[in-house]
Every structure is written in structure tokens, then in C-alpha cells.
Amino acid sequence: MSAAHSATCPTGGLEAIRQLLALAALAPSSHNCQPWHVSLLDAHGHPHADPGAAPNALVVGIDRRRALNALPAMQGEMHISAGGFAAIVLNLLRLSGWQARASLLPGACTTQDDALEPLARIELGAFDPGRRSAGLAALAAALRRRCTDRGLYRGSFALHDTMRQDVLPHSLADAQAGEPWHWHVVQPGLRYDQLGAFYRQHAMRDFVHGPAWRETYRHLVFSGTAQPRDGVGINIQSLFGPMPAWRRCLHRVLLHPRLLGALGPFGASAHVGTQIERLIHSSPAVIYLSTAASHAQAPCRHLLAGEAIARLWLAASVSGLSLHPLSVALQHPDLRARLGHLLGCDEELLFIARAGVPRRPANPALRYRRDPSVFCSPPLAAGPAAHHRTQE
Structure with a gap:
């Protein structure tokens, strides 16, 4: 030293x-x-x-x-x-x-x-x-x-006003001419309705995709308020709201990959699309991040996209807003292509989330x-x- x-x-x-x-x-x-x-x-x-x-x-x-x-x-x-x-x-x-x-x-x-x-x-x-x-x-x-709130939203969303609350003034990379990141906002209207219908149809993909759902299930926590030993994961109540112990145990069984795989679209996953559409329609906006085709294969683009996403997410938090990523559509190539067509975006999609003010405060436990x-x-x-x- x-x-x-x-x-x-x-x-x-x-x-x-x-x-x-x-x-x-x-x-x-x-x-x-x-x-x-x-x-x-x-x-x-x-x-x-x-x-x-x-x-x-x-x-x-x-x-x-x-x-x-x-x-x-x-x-x-x-x-x-x-x-x-x-x-x-x-x-x-x-x-x-x-x-x-x-x-x-x-x-x-x-x-x-x-x-x-x-x-x-x-x-x-x-x-x-x-x-x-x-x-x-x-x-x-x-x-x-900052929180990832998966419940119903309210309020309004203005991208320009939100970005003014920037709390990350320093960047991992030197500033370059021609910022490659483009934020877009979709608000209630025809395209918004089409977006909700798209997720109603496709949101269950992770539930019926064996490897993806097994990985998700490993990260679900079915305890009440007890902390998981390794400090990671998503509590089932963060997905479906407060529930007594017997319902948490029931969800542990119903969402098990073997049972879900056997029931397929007739199991619990059948309701996922309807619920996601409802959540989207409760939100004042859906936002997404894209990058120009010329930057789509650049080294470290995902790292710098992570910085851009963190910058917006924290700015939203300053404004009392929360984000809920709708990542399933970006994790499967066919869905990503369909989503890009629906949005009229010919750039690489990197992130998509609904934004708004949570109707209920999150449980800190x-x-x-x-x-x-x-x-x-x-x-x-x-x-x-x-x-x-x-x-x-």
C-alpha cells in the first residue's frame, strides 16, 4: 500500500x-x-x-x-x-x-x-x-x-421528472457521445391494452418451463417472517400478499415443480396471466430500456445497462415510485421478438417493468x-x- x-x-x-x-x-x-x-x-x-x-x-x-x-x-x-x-x-x-x-x-x-x-x-x-x-x-x-413491489399500483409516472432525481452522478464508463440507452414509456391506451393481453397470454411461460421454474422455486421462501439462512430469495407473501401458515404450506405444494409440471396449464399457472394483466392495468406506466443495434453486441453492454437501470430505479424511489420487472418476455427469444414487434421497437430490449406508487406499504420483515x-x-x-x- x-x-x-x-x-x-x-x-x-x-x-x-x-x-x-x-x-x-x-x-x-x-x-x-x-x-x-x-x-x-x-x-x-x-x-x-x-x-x-x-x-x-x-x-x-x-x-x-x-x-x-x-x-x-x-x-x-x-x-x-x-x-x-x-x-x-x-x-x-x-x-x-x-x-x-x-x-x-x-x-x-x-x-x-x-x-x-x-x-x-x-x-x-x-x-x-x-x-x-x-x-x-x-x-x-x-x-x-427502493423496493420491488409486486402488488397493485396507483399514481402517475413522468419519465423526465423522474430522471431529474438522479442519485448516481458517477458512471462506470467514461461518457460517450451518442448515449446508447433509450428509455421508453407506454401509458394507458391501445398499445397498453395490447401489452396487457400479451402478458395474459404468455406470463405463464416460466411456470411451464421446467428448468426455469425449478430455478425460481429454489428462490421462493415460504416462511412467515423468519429470515432465510442465506439472506436471499423472495417470500411467497411478496408475490401473493399476506397469508396464514396453512396457505403458505399449500402454495409450497401447489407450486412444486413436479406437481406444476404434471398439471401444466391447468394448474396454478393458469391464473398467472390474468393476474399480471390486472397488475399492468393498475399501473400508470410500463417502461422499457433498449439499445441501438450498433451497440447490441458491445462488450459490457449488460453491465452498463445495469447502471442505467439502477439509476432510474433509484430515481423512481426518490419520487415514491416502485418498479416491478416483467422479465419473462425477455428471457425467451420468441417472446422477446414478439414483444419488440408489439412495442414497435427494432432495438435490443434489455429491461421492462411496470411503474407506479404501491397501494400498500411493503412488509419490512x-x-x-x-x-x-x-x-x-x-x-x-x-x-x-x-x-x-x-x-x-
């Missing part, structure tokens, strides 16, 4: 990093699988070993043991999740007073652990508490407020998060709480 770096790190610098990573872990991820991993490195690129000082670099990547992989499209979703997390880490560091510079690692797959895929490296320079920004408190508040002590290497000491929570 350089003398300048060591001298400017506050006492307990590593604990300060741990606290920022705990905040960053409030980022969204598919199925709330939280696939990210952070490697802490010293000045020589070795695992950081000084408990009294901050590391010289953080390498953010995907832990393949936690990543979703039932469908090819899940690789892109995992990169989107990790990209949003990495962008939040960078912003938390810089707004806290660190000199931090990010570089993306396209195609980097070589680590000492074959299960880890490095995606972005954040170099840490000097720490100056005088550079601490008021934006830090705003970002922390947005992270704690159903919010799960892993602590940095379990997603960093070398392992960090656990914080006051074993898991940090947010609605997924």
Missing part, C-alpha cells in the same frame, strides 16, 4: 468500506439471488490482509455458484444485476470522499477461483472526508427506500439481504446485523 493511501485512510477504513458495501447490497437482482462478489486487493494485486486499512482496489464480479443459469438470457440478467451493484459501489465510494476510478473488464474470466467472474475493477486512492458529498445521504436514503461478510474475499467481519434487507 502506498504511503499516501495509508496516511489518508481513516481509522477503521476497512469497516467504512464494509458499511458502504452493505448499502450497495440493497441493489436489485433477479430472483433476489444477489450474485455479486467483491474481491479486496492490496497494492500488489494480492488479497487484502491489513484489517486496519482500506484495500487498494475492489474487483466486483459474479459468483457463478449463486447466479441464475436455467435460461441463456439469465447470463445477461446476472451482468445487469452486477452492473447496477458495481455502479452503486462506485458512487458510494466517491460520494463518501474516496478517490475512486472504475474500469470494466470485458471477457475477463481468469481468477484464482474458477467460480468467480470479474467484471469491474475500482481503484481506491486517497480518502478525504472534506470531499464527502451531500449526495451520499440522498443515495443511501434511495437505496433503503420480508426484506432479505446478504451481509458483506459473506460476499467479500478475504471475508470481512460481520456487521451488527447478519443480513441487510430490502423488498425484492
Whole structure:
């Protein structure tokens, strides 16, 4: 570690990093699988070993043991999740007073652990508490407020007004001329009705797709308010509302992949499309992100799309809005093509969600998060709480 770096790190610098990573872990991820991993490195690129000082670099990547992989499209979703997390880490560091510079690692797959895929490296320079920004408190508040609410919505949505609430001022990549990301808004009208009908017809695809549903089922939590041991997953009550223990047990049986596979479209999945259409029609808008065809194969596009999605999601949270991704249509090539045609979009679709103000507040007891002590290497000491929570 350089003398300048060591001298400017506050006492307990590593604990300060741990606290920022705990905040960053409030980022969204598919199925709330939280696939990210952070490697802490010293000045020589070795695992950081000084408990009294901050590391010289953080390498953010995907832990393949936690990543979703039932469908090819899940690789892109995992990169989107990790990209949003990495962008939040960078912003938390810089707004806290660190000199931090990010570089993306396209195609980097070589680590000492074959299960880890490095995606972005954040170099840490000097720490100056005088550079601490008021934006830090705003970002922390947005992270704690952000939720994936799957219930009914109300209110209104204005993309321009929402984007003005940007709490991620720093980017993983240098600004480029011709921003490749395009946000679109669909609001009630003919196309909106067609979108609802599309999801009514196709939303059950994951339920009847064996590998995809087995993977989803592994991430469902059927407990009441008890926290899952690994701090991941989606509580069944976040999907279907509060329910007593006997109904949670019934759902555990009815949604089991073997039973669902046997019943097919005549089982519980038969009602999914109708319910999704109802949720869409309760929402003031559906938003989606696309990228130009010239950028569709660019390295790291999913990482940077994750940053764009995190930026909008957090801005929506500042405005009291929530998002509910409608990802099934992007996970299957035929549905993706049909959706693009319906929307009149000839660009690559990267994200789609309904947006609005939740009609009911989320239950904080159903919010799960892993602590940095379990997603960093070398392992960090656990914080006051074993898991940090947010609605997924």
C-alpha cells in the first residue's frame, strides 16, 4: 500500500468500506439471488490482509455458484444485476470522499477461483472526508427506500421528472457521445391494452418451463417472517400478499415443480396471466430500456445497462415510485421478438417493468439481504446485523 493511501485512510477504513458495501447490497437482482462478489486487493494485486486499512482496489464480479443459469438470457440478467451493484459501489465510494476510478473488464474470466467472474475493477486512492458529498445521504436514503413491489399500483409516472432525481452522478464508463440507452414509456391506451393481453397470454411461460421454474422455486421462501439462512430469495407473501401458515404450506405444494409440471396449464399457472394483466392495468406506466443495434453486441453492454437501470430505479424511489420487472418476455427469444414487434421497437430490449406508487406499504420483515461478510474475499467481519434487507 502506498504511503499516501495509508496516511489518508481513516481509522477503521476497512469497516467504512464494509458499511458502504452493505448499502450497495440493497441493489436489485433477479430472483433476489444477489450474485455479486467483491474481491479486496492490496497494492500488489494480492488479497487484502491489513484489517486496519482500506484495500487498494475492489474487483466486483459474479459468483457463478449463486447466479441464475436455467435460461441463456439469465447470463445477461446476472451482468445487469452486477452492473447496477458495481455502479452503486462506485458512487458510494466517491460520494463518501474516496478517490475512486472504475474500469470494466470485458471477457475477463481468469481468477484464482474458477467460480468467480470479474467484471469491474475500482481503484481506491486517497480518502478525504472534506470531499464527502451531500449526495451520499440522498443515495443511501434511495437505496433503503427502493423496493420491488409486486402488488397493485396507483399514481402517475413522468419519465423526465423522474430522471431529474438522479442519485448516481458517477458512471462506470467514461461518457460517450451518442448515449446508447433509450428509455421508453407506454401509458394507458391501445398499445397498453395490447401489452396487457400479451402478458395474459404468455406470463405463464416460466411456470411451464421446467428448468426455469425449478430455478425460481429454489428462490421462493415460504416462511412467515423468519429470515432465510442465506439472506436471499423472495417470500411467497411478496408475490401473493399476506397469508396464514396453512396457505403458505399449500402454495409450497401447489407450486412444486413436479406437481406444476404434471398439471401444466391447468394448474396454478393458469391464473398467472390474468393476474399480471390486472397488475399492468393498475399501473400508470410500463417502461422499457433498449439499445441501438450498433451497440447490441458491445462488450459490457449488460453491465452498463445495469447502471442505467439502477439509476432510474433509484430515481423512481426518490419520487415514491416502485418498479416491478416483467422479465419473462425477455428471457425467451420468441417472446422477446414478439414483444419488440408489439412495442414497435427494432432495438435490443434489455429491461421492462411496470411503474407506479404501491397501494400498500411493503412488509419490512420480508426484506432479505446478504451481509458483506459473506460476499467479500478475504471475508470481512460481520456487521451488527447478519443480513441487510430490502423488498425484492
